[in-house]
Amino acid sequence: MHCIIMAGGAGTRFWPASRRHIPKQLLDITGRGPMVVETCRRLAPLARDEELTLVISREHEEETRRLFPGRGVQIVSEPVGRNTAPCIGLGALYAEHAGAKGAIAFLPADHFIFNTGAFLRALGQAASLAESGTIVTLGIVPNRPDTGYGYIRRDQENIDAEETPAYRVSAFVEKPDLATAKHYLTQGDYLWNAGIFVATPEVILSEIKIHLPDLHKGLERLKSSIHTSDFEREIEVVYGQIASVSFDYGIMEKTKYPLMVVPCECGWSDVGSWASLYDLRREEQDERGNLSEGDSLLIDCEGSFVSSGSGKFVACLGLKNCLVVDTPDALLVADLDKSQEVRKITEALKNTKREKLL
Amino acid sequence: MHCIIMAGGAGTRFWPASRRHIPKQLLDITGRGPMVVETCRRLAPLARDEELTLVISREHEEETRRLFPGRGVQIVSEPVGRNTAPCIGLGALYAEHAGAKGAIAFLPADHFIFNTGAFLRALGQAASLAESGTIVTLGIVPNRPDTGYGYIRRDQENIDAEETPAYRVSAFVEKPDLATAKHYLTQGDYLWNAGIFVATPEVILSEIKIHLPDLHKGLERLKSSIHTSDFEREIEVVYGQIASVSFDYGIMEKTKYPLMVVPCECGWSDVGSWASLYDLRREEQDERGNLSEGDSLLIDCEGSFVSSGSGKFVACLGLKNCLVVDTPDALLVADLDKSQEVRKITEALKNTKREKLL
Numbered sequence: 001m002h003c004i005i006m007a008g009g010a011g012t013r014f015w016p017a018s019r020r021h022i023p024k025q026l027l028d029i030t031g032r033g034p035m036v037v038e039t040c041r042r043l044a045p046l047a048r049d050e051e052l053t054l055v056i057s058r059e060h061e062e063e064t065r066r067l068f069p070g071r072g073v074q075i076v077s078e079p080v081g082r083n084t085a086p087c088i089g090l091g092a093l094y095a096e097h098a099g100a101k102g103a104i105a106f107l108p109a110d111h112f113i114f115n116t117g118a119f120l121r122a123l124g125q126a127a128s129l130a131e132s133g134t135i136v137t138l139g140i141v142p143n144r145p146d147t148g149y150g151y152i153r154r155d156q157e158n159i160d161a162e163e164t165p166a167y168r169v170s171a172f173v174e175k176p177d178l179a180t181a182k183h184y185l186t187q188g189d190y191l192w193n194a195g196i197f198v199a200t201p202e203v204i205l206s207e208i209k210i211h212l213p214d215l216h217k218g219l220e221r222l223k224s225s226i227h228t229s230d231f232e233r234e235i236e237v238v239y240g241q242i243a244s245v246s247f248d249y250g251i252m253e254k255t256k257y258p259l260m261v262v263p264c265e266c267g268w269s270d271v272g273s274w275a276s277l278y279d280l281r282r283e284e285q286d287e288r289g290n291l292s293e294g295d296s297l298l299i300d301c302e303g304s305f306v307s308s309g310s311g312k313f314v315a316c317l318g319l320k321n322c323l324v325v326d327t328p329d330a331l332l333v334a335d336l337d338k339s340q341e342v343r344k345i346t347e348a349l350k351n352t353k354r355e356k357l358l
Numbered sequence: 359m360h361c362i363i364m365a366g367g368a369g370t371r372f373w374p375a376s377r378r379h380i381p382k383q384l385l386d387i388t389g390r391g392p393m394v395v396e397t398c399r400r401l402a403p404l405a406r407d408e409e410l411t412l413v414i415s416r417e418h419e420e421e422t423r424r425l426f427p428g429r430g431v432q433i434v435s436e437p438v439g440r441n442t443a444p445c446i447g448l449g450a451l452y453a454e455h456a457g458a459k460g461a462i463a464f465l466p467a468d469h470f471i472f473n474t475g476a477f478l479r480a481l482g483q484a485a486s487l488a489e490s491g492t493i494v495t496l497g498i499v500p501n502r503p504d505t506g507y508g509y510i511r512r513d514q515e516n517i518d519a520e521e522t523p524a525y526r527v528s529a530f531v532e533k534p535d536l537a538t539a540k541h542y543l544t545q546g547d548y549l550w551n552a553g554i555f556v557a558t559p560e561v562i563l564s565e566i567k568i569h570l571p572d573l574h575k576g577l578e579r580l581k582s583s584i585h586t587s588d589f590e591r592e593i594e595v596v597y598g599q600i601a602s603v604s605f606d607y608g609i610m611e612k613t614k615y616p617l618m619v620v621p622c623e624c625g626w627s628d629v630g631s632w633a634s635l636y637d638l639r640r641e642e643q644d645e646r647g648n649l650s651e652g653d654s655l656l657i658d659c660e661g662s663f664v665s666s667g668s669g670k671f672v673a674c675l676g677l678k679n680c681l682v683v684d685t686p687d688a689l690l691v692a693d694l695d696k697s698q699e700v701r702k703i704t705e706a707l708k709n710t711k712r713e714k715l716l
Contacts, residue, residue: 016673297703297706299699299702299703299706300696300699300702306691308689312686312687312688312689313687313688313689313712313715314688314689314691315374315688315689315690315691315692315703316690316691316692317690317691317692317693317696317697317699317700317702317703318692318693318695318696318699319680319691319692319693320693322677322680322691324689324691326689328670329670329671330670330671330672330673331666331670331671331672331673331682331684331689332673332674332675333664333672333673333674333675333677333680333682333691334673334674334675334676334677335675335676335677335678337676338658338675338676339675341657341658341675341676342675344657344658344675345655345657345673345675348655348657354671357671
């Protein structure tokens with residue numbers, strides 16, 4: 001099965017560990033290795049290296065190639081980010097060119113999945129459904145009223161009764177407020193949108209042709225130069241012309257195909273903030289809920305996450321719900337509950353032209 | 359007026375800024391220069407450089423001399439710390455040897471005083487009283503029920519009616535609990551013991567002869583070698599033999615002299631913790647009570663003290679009452695209200711033999 005790993009994210013949420021030149025997907029923040037490498041490893045039972053295509057940002061090419069030495073994984077660089085629709089179209093083009101048979105999977109490079117078996121089963125089921133000619137998403141079964149995720153509302157009727165359940169998608173809904181999220185959880189027919197989906201390259205490219213014709217023209221132009229010396233110049237031109245648009249907005253919301261969703265309980269997290277990383281690493285926490293890495297000493301602390309990535313000795317005294325991340329040139333100390341606001345810092349750095357720290 | 363500056367403290371309370379080799383009195387933590395230099399500067403209207411004697415620990419000699427280039431300040435090194443009684447005896451010996459006339463003052467090197475004028479007036483008044491032959495302490499008029507200071511209880515009767523008030527000391531009392539401290543504050547006859555006092559060298563040395571005869575013998579032995587090449591060897595021998603004892607315990611509590619106290623309202627602080635330093639630098643705080651030094655950015659923080667002494671960029675987000683002190687090899691993050699417990703960290707470092715960080 002061919003898999004397209006979308007690894008173009010800029011990843012400012014894990015500042016100061018993540019930077020422009022080394023975003024989240026290239027970092028080992030979970031303790032399991034760099035996230036993009038872990039994403040590929042997770043797919044190994046389904047896809048050989050030659051069936052994996054990483055779509056990345058050109059500025060990360062050197063660093064990404066370093067993570068896959070001597071491997072057949074295909075790495076495609078976008079000269080600039082144009083959101084997910086061009087990235088997915090490019091991935092479909094590459095898979096088609098590589099002679100991919102049947103449905104292919106599109107997956108973000110920077111998610112955490114606890115139960116790989118459950119995840120791969122859902123992905124395999126989605127692939128079977130997608131081969132009949134539609135787009136099939138994975139829907140994560142929620143275990144809490146999370147306000148940080150978009151939701152997928154499903155129909156009632158199970159359309160794949162012989163296997164595990166699968167449903168028609170009745171709506172994609174934006175991040176809800178807490179009351180709405182609680183309602184979704186009790187309703188039982190709402191799933192988290194993990195941005196993971198399966199379709200054949202033909203379906204993807206034909207949908208792009210209908211709904212994003214300019215992008216389709218660009219992809220047609222690129223088609224003949226894949227794996228030639230012209231490609232880099234061509235993609236530069238094409239990406240200079242195409243619009244920035246998300247696959248959700250550009251295709252998913254407009255498609256006439258009957259979208260489907262396969263529910264999945266696999267301990268998934270998009271690891272969207274330091275706090276969510278702290279949560280998913282619960283097993284590594286001490287009895288007072290502290291998670292510490294590197295040369296650190298915690299006295300009378302609770303619920304805190306302390307990471308010394310600079311080799312420096314970090315001493316913490318009497319902290320509660322505190323986040324400390326030390327790197328060689330920047331230190332972050334934050335209320336762990338405010339860690340999703342770390343962008344306020346990167347924005348301030350941008351505004352004061354402190355590029356080196358970004 | 360001859361002044362003895364007691365600068366032998368080890369100063370672990372300001373870890374990681376203070377270390378064994380550079381204790382608090384050698385640091386510029388108040389923004390007014392190294393504390394020992396500021397202590398000398400404050401005394402300038404009363405004492406010429408030649409009338410200032412610093413009693414320090416030998417391991418700090420190089421660093422201390424560096425702070426007084428080309429100046430006539432006398433620097434005397436103790437080979438090991440033996441608490442305050444030997445330090446004060448040694449200071450008295452030096453003052454006597456230098457031909458000091460009348461009373462001399464003994465002062466810690468690491469205190470903060472806001473109102474130098476009020477302080478010097480009280481010191482001058484204490485000197486006049488001491489010349490009649492007793493020990494006169496300064497008593498700081500308390501403005502809050504502080505549980506971190508020892509107190510001096512004074513008699514009711516003003517014994518120096520022609521000048522500003524002065525009283526007989528009726529008792530020295532240990533650090534009280536909060537209820538007791540509140541009671542002291544309303545009573546009105548309790549003053550903070552700042553460890554600052556005035557007496558003639560004769561009174562000091564004769565009291566030592568009576569109450570600490572072994573120390574007196576040691577000082578007699580040293581007397582003839584002051585300013586000779588033998589001194590270093592002699593003081594090594596003497597300090598190897600004498601007991602470690604505080605002046606309060608060894609002399610003050612036992613003297614037959616009628617101890618006196620001059621009340622002083624001078625904005626004094628012993629700067630005993632990061633929290634007390636934060637308090638006394640109130641004027642430098644922003645409108646949300648944050649005090650920051652070095653390359654730092656505070657977003658949505660309040661009541662926090664952030665010091666980047668390493669040149670590193672320090673970003674803080676959503677902190678409350680937090681202390682962040684970054685140095686090149688160690689970082690402290692603490693609840694500011696727990697900063698007096700920083701010894702827990704230095705003790706842990708001692709126990710794990712991490713000498714370089716002490």
